Amino acid sequence: MTICLDMMGGDFAPLEAVKGLQRYFAEESTPAMLFLTGDEAQLNPLLAEYQIPADKVKVIHAPQVIGYHEHPTKALKEKQQSSIAIGFHLLATGKVDAFISAGNTGAMLVGSLFSIKAMEGVLRPTISTVIPKENGETGLLLDVGLNADCKPEHLNQFSILGSLYAKHILGYDNPRVALLNIGEEEGKGNLLAQATYPLLKENQEINFVGNVEGRDILLNKSDVMVCDGFTGNVILKMAESLFNITQQKNIHHEYFDKFDFEIYGGTPVLGVAKPVIIGHGISHAKAFCQMIRIAEKMISTGLMEKMKASFEGK
Amino acid sequence: MTICLDMMGGDFAPLEAVKGLQRYFAEESTPAMLFLTGDEAQLNPLLAEYQIPADKVKVIHAPQVIGYHEHPTKALKEKQQSSIAIGFHLLATGKVDAFISAGNTGAMLVGSLFSIKAMEGVLRPTISTVIPKENGETGLLLDVGLNADCKPEHLNQFSILGSLYAKHILGYDNPRVALLNIGEEEGKGNLLAQATYPLLKENQEINFVGNVEGRDILLNKSDVMVCDGFTGNVILKMAESLFNITQQKNIHHEYFDKFDFEIYGGTPVLGVAKPVIIGHGISHAKAFCQMIRIAEKMISTGLMEKMKASFEGK
Known part of the structure; x- marks a missing residue:
């Protein structure tokens, strides 16, 4: 190659x-x-x-x-x-x-x-980021900025692209795909999330596990999280900033070492x-x-x- | 009283x-x-x-x-x-x-x-959260979930409400108001952010300092940050989760004590x-x-x- x-x-x-x-x-x-x-x-x-x-x-x-x-x-x-x-x-x-x-x-x-x-x-290629989970594993979040405004069908496609990446590159057998949302139940969220949920639920190519919230991003609730590129970009950059802040404050712990995004290399354009x-x-x-x-x-x-x-x- | x-x-x-x-x-x-x-x-x-x-x-x-x-x-x-x-x-x-x-x-x-x-x-009342800054001060982020879908004029009003709250309750003399966005320059962002920027720029009642990105949320770049309630809610819950995660991992530092959102009490409906x-x-x-x-x-x-x-x- x-x-x-x-x-x-x-x-x-x-x-x-x-x-x-x-x-x-x-x-x-x-x-x-x-x-x-x-x-x-x-x-x-x-x-x-x-x-x-x-x-x-x-x-x-x-x-x-x-x-x-x-x-x-x-x-x-x-x-x-x-x-x-x-x-x-x-x-x-x-x-x-x-x-x-x-x-x-x-x-x-x-x-x-x-x-x-x-x-x-x-419809729309996407970029993702690896997200360090609290248990030491890594999940995938997408889109993280290529598509600031998304439609439900875009998020549905991201879920397939992310799922395949998680399976073949990150090594998850049957990656759990979640919709990033601001509530747990179906029907919650902004118009985009509300309209995306049924598409993901019906999507036979992914293992959809429902909504996750902001509090779940760093936990082991899912392996692939989909959202619009505006939200995803804010999350990624906020997570990246944690590494700098903890370094500056001399807070050293293996958990925060995982927020050094350099270890994950770059992001593929999926x-x-x-x-x-x-x-x-x-x-x-x-x-x-x-x-x-x-x-x-x-x-x-x-x-x-x-x-x-x-x-x-x- | x-x-x-x-x-x-x-x-x-x-x-x-x-x-x-x-x-x-x-x-x-x-x-x-x-x-x-x-x-x-x-x-x-x-x-x-x-x-x-x-x-x-x-x-x-x-x-x-x-x-x-x-x-x-x-x-x-x-x-x-x-x-x-x-x-x-x-x-x-x-x-x-x-x-x-x-x-x-x-x-x-x-x-x-x-x-x-x-x-x-x-047009739309809003809820906010206090955000612990890296320098020990606290900023304000709004909306954090009451308005999952927003229009530019909503964010413009949030900026006034947040600014007055930051001034009179949080004690900032001339609070710096920023638009949470996914780029530094005017013209960046999703459709909402692009259309909101000029409104904030022209708003004489606030001290608008431009865009801030996800990496700036926890820094001392601004005192009031405005965004739609979907993004704000995700940020708030992610920040809250950091307190739990650091507690569980026995990572003790005064910086993370500030992520115990209980110390800030509740959120006013502005x-x-x-x-x-x-x-x-x-x-x-x-x-x-x-x-x-x-x-x-x-x-x-x-x-x-x-x-x-x-x-x-x-």
Whole structure:
């Protein structure tokens, strides 16, 4: 399998991306061949310095970089020689099996939606986050910001995409899917939640366990939680802030270590036709390595084919 | 001033309500006369046992109680002799200046909206929560569940109600009001947030400081945060769950002590014509005492009159 990694994305690029590769190749099983997009004048010395095995990587020179504050659509169009644009080109043309970047999130989303495109039948691709549960396990929450305004049928589709991801990537046999809501019983909630509940209840492809509330997000009540991207994004960022706050206050406990979202790598864009993983801007070596592992798993488990099969003819 | 306290509301009623009174009267300044609604056969021995000063309280016998699972509208209509119905009657007829209950939340909201009613000009009364900030101060978040679906003009009104509450009750001179959103810049967010931003920006009665994100909720970026009741409720319940989780895990730190929402007492229903405070079902003595203090402050600062003046002619 071949995975393309954007070496220029992230606040600490390209150094941390190189360190991520070092970390990856230091592990036992490294089935992936890595295509690295970025400025070869910067990359080659670093790859040598960190002793990245030359037969396992291939540098694809990209003379341009899309900055953090650039307008995604405009930048992707005008910077065709950027590390992100080239990465999407490699993925779209089948030269690689997955693409990873911690660069401009907007550009990554635009590239996913317009150059890779949604799977047939998928109304809205989505992004998710792993949520640390109180019992040490991890659940999945989606959407976390790609779709600020949602319709019930979008949430219903997220539940299928999230369920398949939880099963094949997170390892849950029969993941319990819940609707994030502001009450326990059916009929509670805002208009969106009220209209979504019956769709999830009737959905034969998921193991729907009903509503969960804010108080249940960090507990082991479900494995996959669906909500609109506004609510999900607020939850994700609030959870992320807990890690910083506890660090600053010198509150050290293994529970809060799990709120270091870097350990989970990036978020895949679920519902697009090929594996795309978006990393956080502050990604360090650990996150880059973990994103390569997620991409690997998405490829080796045939997750895309399983998702496509679920939406075929819908 | 006279404040009515429902003695039968809450999981530990009437005992914890009596202990709350004891706590209140043990303090130095106790300007309020308390009207206590409930079953006098249960109350009188307890009031004697806990040495509640007889000249500072007056028991109003209420032979009925509205249970937690009763339908709010139906119960209020059918149980006119319940401690909640009598409390609202006393408040509506001007016999008391404020009403407090930790009983059936739905019945408290229905009573507030239909027997006390919204102030003139207020489209939607709202409920808020105090949010512990990382620096030890407390901010205000609203709406937290009364209005699951909101329009921009609702959020704009919440910002005024919250701002006045933060100023007169929480003691912020010129409270910084923020819009909870999923991006920093104007133009970001879901349709609601996008349409609300310009209203807040133009609102001369508040000190609008722009958007805050999920990561800012627990920081000192603003003093009042407005959002729809779905998002706010999820945030509140998630924050509440942190206290339980840290307690269970024996993570003890003064920062997490602030997530014991009982210390903040209950939530006032903002935008209704008279002071109504709703307590949490699990309220103990501390919460009851604190709710009396909040009611006192709402009366003594003339908060209702200030709010009415803000909405007059709108």
